[in-house]
Amino acid sequence: MAALALAFAALAVSGCYKDGTDHMSSDVRISLFPAPSDFAADGTSIDGAEEFSASVVVNRGASVSREGWSAEILEAPGWVVLTKVDITTTYPDTWGTGMHEHQEKGIGLAVRPNDGQRRSFTLRISVPSGEFRDYVLNQEANDII
Numbered sequence: 001m002a003a004l005a006l007a008f009a010a011l012a013v014s015g016c017y018k019d020g021t022d023h024m025s026s027d028v029r030i031s032l033f034p035a036p037s038d039f040a041a042d043g044t045s046i047d048g049a050e051e052f053s054a055s056v057v058v059n060r061g062a063s064v065s066r067e068g069w070s071a072e073i074l075e076a077p078g079w080v081v082l083t084k085v086d087i088t089t090t091y092p093d094t095w096g097t098g099m100h101e102h103q104e105k106g107i108g109l110a111v112r113p114n115d116g117q118r119r120s121f122t123l124r125i126s127v128p129s130g131e132f133r134d135y136v137l138n139q140e141a142n143d144i145i
Helices: 002-014
Strands: 028-033 052-060 070-074 080-092 099-111 119-126 132-139
Touching: 028 132, 052 080, 070 080, 099 119
Parallel strands: none
Antiparallel strands: 028 052, 052 099, 070 119, 080 099, 119 132
């Protein structure tokens, strides 16, 4: 049993780095929560909302970054409206005795009804250091001929 404990301790120590870091990537990861989905022909999001809203989350390495970000619609089609919005999330506390609110910055997307063929647009979220993430979103075609 002592040999097993010694082997486990040696394995645990061998996973540590001499410089004290965990060697996690420090790359920027940009995401939207919830993840975006396509829009229906009538302009609503797939869940039926008139506008899609999502928090913008920027991670640098293992940490959530508080650095700024910007959002734009590439080639700006006139049928898409992008706004910055405040997203409020309400959740129960650990003991279930109260509720907490958390506010984050996010984006709102609204699209006008589509009376033609399926169409797409690209949403770009950028951070000041130059990294960005593109989201290609679609709007379904109007099936009425």
